[in-house]
Amino acid sequence: MTDSKIITETQQPAESSPASYNSCLTGGGNELFQAIQAPVLVVTPEGVILDANSAALTAAKKTQNEIIGKGICKIIHGGSSPHLKCPLEELLLTKSPHMEETTLPGLGGEYLLTVSPVKDQDGSVGKILLVARELTSVEIKKADSMRTAQLAAIGELAAGVAHEVNNPITGIINFAQLLKDDSEKDSFQAELLDRIINEGERIALIIKNLLSFARENENTLEPIIIEQILKDSLSLVQHQFKKEGIKIITECSGESCHLYGNFNQLQQVILNMLSNARFALNERYPNASPDKILKLSCRSTTNKDGQPIVRITIKDTGTGIPQGILKRLFDPFFTTKPSGKGTGLGLSISYGIVKNHGGIIRIDSIMHQYTKMIIELPMSDINTGKNS
Incomplete structure (x- = not known):
């Protein structure tokens, strides 16, 4: 009963007293701190990790020595981009209570993250308590x-x-x-x-x-071959990519992937992904570089339900995207690009198009390493022309 009460209270974004904080880290209180099932970290307002419980170490797959003294965003949240600071870093500096649902790839999942300032005797905030409760599939x-x-x-x-x-x-x-x-x-x-x-x-x-x-719902569907969409899309951009020193690597399986969909709309999705990758690559590598690479792959596979799908992956070695804003990338008018460089509608439109085709689109990214756009679409039966 005592343990469950502590877990419930730490999930509320309320300020904690120095006494309650100390009791979590010393004596019997430390045992309770370590027994909490959700990952819990203690950090400074600047984002330096001071302590972590066993659940946090297990989720992060790291030891105490690998976490203590490190920046919180490098461990769980993805760091900063050239144009947008990591939301978690900015939030910690405000020293204000907060609660939000977010992706924490360093902890391997979707979490409800609670930020609770801890006041010292003089009323100043010297430490901040982070509690991450993993979201259920229903949530x-x-x-x-x-x-x-x-x-x-x-x-x-x-x-x-x-x-x-x-x-x-x-x-x-x-x-x-x-x-x-x-x-x-x-x-x-x-x-x-x-x-x-x-x-x-x-x-x-x-x-x-x-x-x-x-007009995302206004679909004129017809049998199409996804390789043709990719080929036509690349033909439209390859001259500009070559001019800017971007190396394109394509990896597609030999067999044709048949879909039942709208050719122009799906091409719009691919072109938007290529445009975003090009921008990120030019931001990280303004000049020619052997690491300025875009990789496009396409292959047929099955989803978790065993249904045949085609998976299209567009991976660039550009600036990367902070983990804290990955979910917001599909929101209309949200953009990480500087003013005048983007409208914030491209990914929203792409999300709707892919969803209306019965597919999913997701983004995986690590700051200063890569961004991977993954599109999965249901394949169609060649004989019926309908998606599986």
Whole structure:
């Protein structure tokens, strides 16, 4: 009874007193600290690990010496990217209680992470208690269902906004072009009109993406071969990749993978993945490098239910993505790119397209090492043309 009470209390994002903290680490209190079934870590506000219980060591597959004194994000959360600090590091610096569901690859799963500041005698926060409770499959499915409902609502809103904005912006671009045609070449007026046209076209691109996002359910399905989609997609980008020194490695099985789907939509997904990989590679390697590599593989296999699927993997050796934001990557308008470099709609659109094809899309990444985009789609029966 005592143990379960302690576990329940540590999962609430409340501030702890110095006395209660000390009792968890000394004498009989240390036994209780080690007996807690959920991973528990004690860190400084700067994210340096001071202590970890047995459950944390087991989940991280590390010894006490391998964890103590190390940065928390390097152990469980993925570190920082050039444009976005690790959310956990930023959260710890606020010294505020917090609770969130997140992926902790260093602990091997999805967790409810509770952050509880520990006050010293003078009222300052010198230590922070982290408790990670692994989420159940029911909780994960519930979160996925909520996200799907949110995407559907945003899709309806996006369609309305896009249609209302599309006509005026088209008029602005056309009128600016007419004025430019009547202006002297290389004049200040022509330069300003060029800027208006360029910004108008950027807005038009966002509108186009919004409409694509809203039309995810409008599928025209037909029998297709996934290798052809990959081949056509690579042909569109290989010149630019070669120019930027990106080496492309393809690994596909000899047999053809047949799907029942929308060719253009699936090609849009692949092109978006290739674009993201290209950006990450150029960020890490602005110039030519033998490590500037993109690897694309495709093979038929089975999922956990034994159903035949095709698995497409696009792996780059770019900047990597902080683990704390992996789940948010599929949220509309969320982007890790600098301002003006991305709309934050590409992955949202891709997520919806793959889901409407009965597939799944997931991302695996380690900071400063790689990012792997994995797409799994149900294969179709060649005779019936329908997905398994």
